[in-house]
């Protein structure tokens with residue numbers, strides 16, 4: 001059996017020109033409107049319209065793997081756990097399954113590893129000889145309520161340890177009080193502290209109360225130079241949803257039409273089923289185009305999604321499901 005694959009990522013990650021940002025345009029922010037009922041209808045119709053089946057589905061799931069930021073963000077994380085996760089990132093799918101899928105000669109890895117600062121150096125060492133970047137959550141993740149200068153030092157420390165991507169959390173209060181200048185200024189500082197490392201702005205959408213706040217915060221972060229906008233920390237009561245995704249993707253589209261820059265998107269938190277990630281992929285493709293299915297512009301923050309994808313691939317190959325404990329990590 002072989003599957004028709006979407007072409008896998010080109011050489012390495014982050015090959016696109018970076019978003020340089022622009023001046024804060026409050027008139028653009030003020031004009032942001034969302035048709036909530038229409039957005040809800042669009043999302044409700046999505047699973048029914050999705051027609052990615054059989055071989056095509058296996059190909060889309062393999063593609064999704066290359067976009068996963070394989071994550072561990074627990075208080076009881078250890079060097080051993082992070083090393084196991086890195087081993088999984090290097091070889092995310094069992095060799096026999098790849099063989100059966102006709103993909104044995106393709107170097108499939110996850111998009112990145114995502115950890116707390118303490119484990120950046122561990123992950124960088126474990127991933128030596130690969131092109132898998134290490135992402136560090138930062139700026140007082142998950143609440144983001146430490147002093148601003150401490151946030152900047154934390155970013156710098158992770159970059160010094162070898163993180164190539166920094167996932168910052170915004171100060172939710174700025175969005176909740178519509179203090180867009182303060183949000184813009186902190187995001188500019190975060191971007192500057194990152195240097196060459198790419199910065200993902202976590203909006204923590206579940207904390208922002210309204211879809212309009214989500215859309216405006218997304219636009220402000222892009223204006224301040226975010227390389228990616230990301231939904232959630234995984235620690236809010238509500239994490240990634242298709243509805244906030246739609247709002248954020250529409251803002252990415254508007255920002256591209258304003259500046260020409262392509263900003264990436266990362267849903268995160270609570271995405272653990274293969275069937276769910278297909279909905280995200282379809283939405284990305286329909287809203288932004290084929291380019292946004294690649295790891296340069298799409299990442300999925302997930303700790304357990306990979307195990308279900310591997311299970312679905314095994315089912316595709318053998319017609320049977322295996323127990324989750326056969327896919328213990330990821």
Ligand SMILES: O=C[C@H](O)COP(=O)(O)O
Nearest residue numbers: 234268269270301302303
């Ligand atoms: O950014 C990634 C999330 O923290 C992962 O959340 P999850 O454990 O619900 O997959």
